[in-house]
Amino acid sequence: MDFETRPMAAGPDTTFTASEIRSAVQDLLGLEGLxxxxxxxxxxxxxxxxxxxGQLDDTELAQLVERMRDVMHAAPGVGLAAPQLGIPLQLAVLEDHFDVDPVASEIRQRTPLGFFAILNPGYEPEGTATASFYEGCLSMRGFQAVVTRHRDVRLHYQHPDGSAATAGFSGWQARIVQHETDHLQGGLYVDRAExxxxxxxxxxxxxxxxxxIDEARRGLGFLNP
Known part of the structure; x- marks a missing residue:
């Protein structure tokens, strides 16, 4: 059974200027540890x-992407948005190579996702199908909740080299794409959660x-038909 996605209101625009963003990135890159x-x-x-x-030069942007990748791996997680490191910039990194139980992988349509970085992303649903599963967030440690998301989405974004790209994602990959893109609009998964x-x-x-989620849905009384 498909359930409806919950709308999410975007947050107010960041108050950071371009120079303040660059300064924050330089401070982050100057840290000895993660x-x-x-x-x-x-x-x-x-x-x-x-x-x-263009708030950053090419070297700073490349270094920031690599630092974000290191933090994501260390967490560990499957995605990380720049605001999660205190940088209000529309940049996120994604990668999923976790070894997951085959049954869970099949039900969740979870397949490996190679590393890539996205700038200025936006997504739109492809079709009307949705999927509802538990998810969490590295910026809300210790909790999980069921979120209904589009099963299939088309992502529009820029590569770090500035080139434009469009790609389709399905299943768990689509969930990661939506989660990280929502971060860049001031959203958290709890905004869409049951x-x-x-x-x-x-x-x-x-x-x-x-x-x-059938056991949780019955036991906790949410998403009832």
Missing amino acids: PPIVQVGHPVLRQRAAPYD LRSLANDAEYSAHWAYPG
């Missing part, structure tokens, strides 16, 4: 990030860690 991931409650997560239009499904990681593991 920067911390910003947690929910920080205003940068609730503001619409600035479109990338809040009755919200669980901390321990309770999720104890009660609802199934490939699908």
Whole structure:
């Protein structure tokens, strides 16, 4: 059964100027270790990030992408948006090579996603099919909730070299694309979540860690037909 996606309101525009963004990036790149991931409650997560239009030189942009990749791997996660490092810039990195149970992979349509970076992304649904699964966020540690998302989307974005690209994504890859793109508009997954499904990681593991959500839907009373 397909359920409807929940709308998400974009946040206010970031107040950072281009020079402030560049300064914040330079400070981040100057750190000896990996920067911390910003947690929910920080205003940068609730503001619409600035479109990338050359605020950084090519070297700084490449270094930022690599630093974001390192943080994503260390977390570990399957995506990371620049605001999650305190940088209000429309940039995100994505990659999914986790070894997942074959049954869960099939039900969730989860297939490997090679690393890539996206600038100024926007997506649109392809078709009307949706998928509902638990998801979490590196900026909201310790919790997960069921989110209904478009099963198939078309992503429009720019590569770090400035070239435009369009690509279609399905299943779990489409979920990652939507999650990270929402970050750049000041959104978090809880904005689209079924809040009755919200669980901390321990309770999720104890009660609802199934490939699908039927047990949680019945037990917690959400998404009832």
